[in-house]
Amino acid sequence: MRVQLRQICHARSGDKGDTANIGLIALKQGFYHIIEIEVTAARVKRHFDGIVLGPVERFEIPNLGALNFLLHEALGGGGTKSLKNDAQGKTLSSALLRMEIDIDDNIRL
Amino acid sequence: MKPFIRIASGQGFWGDLLRAPVDQVRKGPIDYLVMDYLAEVTMSILQKQKRKDPRLGYARDLIPLLEEILPDCVQRNIKIITNGGGVNPEGCSESIIELAHKMGIKGLKVGVVCGDDILDRVDEFHRQGIELRNMETSEPLEGIRQKLESANVYFGASPIAEALRMGAQIVVTGRTTDTGLTLAPMMYEFGWSENNWDKLAAGTITGHILECGGQASGGNFSGDWKSVPDLAHIGFPIAEAQPSGEVAITKHTGTGGMVTVQTIKEQLVYEIGDPKNYITPDCVADFTTIRLEQEGRDRVKVSGIRGGPATDLYKVSMAYLDGYTAFGTLTYSWPDALEKAKRADEILRTRLADLGLEFEEIRTEFLGYNSCHGPLAKVDQESNEVVLRVGVRGANFDSVERFGKELAPLILTGPPTVTGFAGGRPKAKEVISYWPALMPKTAVSPKVSVNQG
Incomplete structure (x- = not known):
């Protein structure tokens, strides 16, 4: 079945200069292995096409059931330079939770 | 040695809930109150204040706060640690002692950690071969040298722990890592040595949990956010730290929010x-070793943390003047709200071009439509209203200032049903850009002193 990440994860995002980070956290430990396989750096880069201009890096934190993504050149210059309403990338967490992935029909949400 | 100490987070940033530190002191037992006031560009704002008045340059909110909590803190031996000293920790200390005198509190010991301000030493360092290149882009400092507004080394927990050993009841610092404010009392109380990496990492990660105040206790929580109780009276996080490095995160009973x-x-x-290499001046903490466990209601145990040796470099935070910026908004209503906002933007841009104004960037966003998620936003019905938000940035002050005068005329000379132009013309503001760099720890040392009132 097709699910939106918001059904199996929660997330928080923030900034460091012109780089945004998104911590994507599985709502149940059992969901971690799904996002570990499905939510690759390349897929996140495609998801944010037109928003993230630089590369996307991914780090795994299995003990927290979480993935950390660094989105480079994502904040219009960052800091006080950015002309974006969301200059600190605070809402990019929910933008990632829009992503749709296919999971096994037998998985209970 | 105490079996545990309670470290309470009082401010997540300068501008945070003013009542939070007061609640931390009054609503239950704590041993330390830690408060972070310094964001990356705050130091340049404080430098500007200090240039106008050499007695200023620190977080002035601290003084009325202390006026409220100092008697309780002195009576119950609650120590206060803050980086609110900004670019003038000595001046901050003097104001605190002056306040204590006024309140009849005698013999108050205020620790000061400074030496982080290297703005006047940048050229001297350059001659020594310390280039202070931008650590993200590798650009040399020369290009922005003349526009530098502030330059500060991030010190860690050690100098604060030193001030505590010297008997300080309040410690005010300049640029210190947020995490160091929390790690320091643990080092001091439990006698942790400066190479006990696992314990320093445990204290550092505890500091990371506390450093954004209510963000650890239910604020800005993206999980089942509707389930967070009583955010109006949110209790800020408190760490109950043990000598072993194990910590429980909790909050005062009877407060709102939640710790899960x-x-x-x-x-x-x-x-x-x-996450494997969270670098601070004190250690390198490994987030992949953290174990979390719900021990009870609003109580999470944090254990298992491992860390590695600190690097031999300090991070330096610099800020420089980088042109000007201005923003303005107009609200368009149904029908055709988005279309009207888009037309208004076209008209505005044409007028700016006709005037020959120079900008590095003009950015238009439609609030209520897609300003947060851009092309990812799914819009399936016509908006009842749209806020047009236009921002400009450029090196030319006059161009940016003139933009501010072109927005209001759209009300009478653009598309219909427009409102929301309260608060006057957009004003040009300085852009302060951030320049992170690294330097050898051997080139600079913190200065620790204790002043007694």
């Missing part, structure tokens, strides 16, 4: 890079 494994996880992943 999920709220702690969200704060742990906030603004981090490589």
Whole structure:
């Protein structure tokens, strides 16, 4: 079945200069292995096409059931330079939770 | 040695809930109150204040706060640690002692950590071969040298622990890592040595959990956010730290918000890079070793943390003047709200071009439509209203200022049903850009002193 990440994860995002980070956290430990396989750096880069201009890096934190993504050149210059309403990338967490992935029909949400 | 100490987070940033530190002191037992006031560009704002008045340059909110909590803190031996000293920790200390005198509190010991301000030493360092290149882009400093507004080394927990050993009841610092404010009392109380990496990492990660205040106790929680109780009276997080490095995160009973494994996880992943290498001046902490466990209601145990040796470099935070910016908004209503906002933007841009104004960037966003999620936003019905938001940035002050005068005329000379132009013309503001760099620890040392009132 097709699910939106918001059904199996929660997330928080923030900034460091012109780089945004998104911590994507599985709502149940059992969901971690799904996002570990499905939510690759390349897929996140495609998801944010037109928003993230630089590369996307991914780090795994299995003990927290979480993935950390660094989105480079994502904040219009960052800091006080950015002309974006969301200059600190605070809402990019929910933008990632829009992503749709296919999971096994037998998985209970 | 105490079996544990309670470290309470009082401010997540300068501008945070003013009542939070007061509640931390009054609503239950604590041993330390830690408060972070310094964001990356705050130091340049404080430098500007200090240039106008050499007695200023620190977080002035601290003084009325202390006026409220100092008697309780002195009576109950609650120590206060803050980086609110900004670019003038000595001046901050003098104001605190002056306040204590006024309040009839005698013999107050205020610790001061300074030496982080290297603005006047940048050229001297350059001659020594310390280039202070931008650590993200590798650009040399020369290009922005003349526009530098502030330059500060991030010190860690050690100098604060030193001030505590010297008997300080309040410690005010300049640029100190947020995490160091929390690690320091643990080092001091439990006698942790400066190479006990696992324990320093445990204290550092505890600091990371506390450093954004209510963000660890239910604020900005993206899980089941509707389930967070009584955010109006949110209790800020408190760490109950043990000599072993094990910590329980909790909050005062009777306060709102919540402390769960999920709220702690969200704060742990906030603004981090490589989780295996969380670098501070004190150690390198490994987030992949953290174990979390719900021990009870609003109580999460944090254990298992491992860390590695500190690097031999300090991070330097610099800020420089980088042109000007201005923003303005107009609200368009149904029908055709988005279309009207888009037309208004076209008209505005044509007029700016006709005037020959120079900008590095003009950015238009439609609030209520897609300003947050851009092309990812799914819009399936016509908006009842749209806020047109236009921002400009450029090196030319006059161009940016003139933009501010072109927005209001759209009300009478553009598309219909427009409102929301309260608060006057947009004003040009300085852009302060951030320049992170690294330098050898051997080139600079913190200065620690204790002043007695």
